[in-house]
Amino acid sequence: MTDRHQISPYPIRMPAELRDQLEESARKGSRSLHAEIISRLTTSFSPRTLDEVEVAKADELDREIARLSMESSKHSRALDFLMSKAKAAAGTEDEDSFGPQILEVAEALGRIEREKFQAMMRREMLDN
Structure with a gap:
């Protein structure tokens, strides 16, 4: 057992x-x-010094910023792809089909960029 x-x-x-x-x-x-x-x-329950806590917070924020940067890059590429498809479809019956997808990806990208900016500001405050 x-x-x-x-x-x-x-x-x-x-x-x-x-x-x-x-x-x-x-x-x-x-x-x-x-x-x-x-x-x-x-x-x-682990005793930690203030310096250790600050370093841990900084490391966590650095990981979060890196993750958000990767996610932002992925959404930027998706948005570029959708925009090129929408331009290619201009003047066809598929012209309007890309609008909702573009809006969804653009909103997600904006949300991610806001989160990244906030994380970067929190990280900068730790350095000061």
């Missing part, structure tokens, strides 16, 4: 917003919700 079978389960109730945040963090870290909760609880 393994150690995990000897540990009794403990059901936990939490607000839906907190669970959503934990699930998103777990997904970004490529781990299960259980592993995310255990990691966060373990970390909460």
Whole structure:
């Protein structure tokens, strides 16, 4: 029998917003919700200096900025592709079919760029 079978389960109730945040963090870290909760609880008992906390926050923001930059680049390429398809379809019956797709990708790109800008501002505040 393994150690995990000897540990009794403990059901936990939490607000839906907190669970959503934990699930998103777990997904970004490529781990299960259980592993995310255990990691966060373990970390909460670790003594940390203020410098360590600031470095960890900076590292987390750097990873977030890198992820958002990649996502932004992907959406920019998709938008460019859709725009070229829309231009090629000009004057045909398919001309209007690209509008909703272009709008959807452009809105997603704007959201990502706002998130990236906010993360960059938070990162800059840590440096100052």
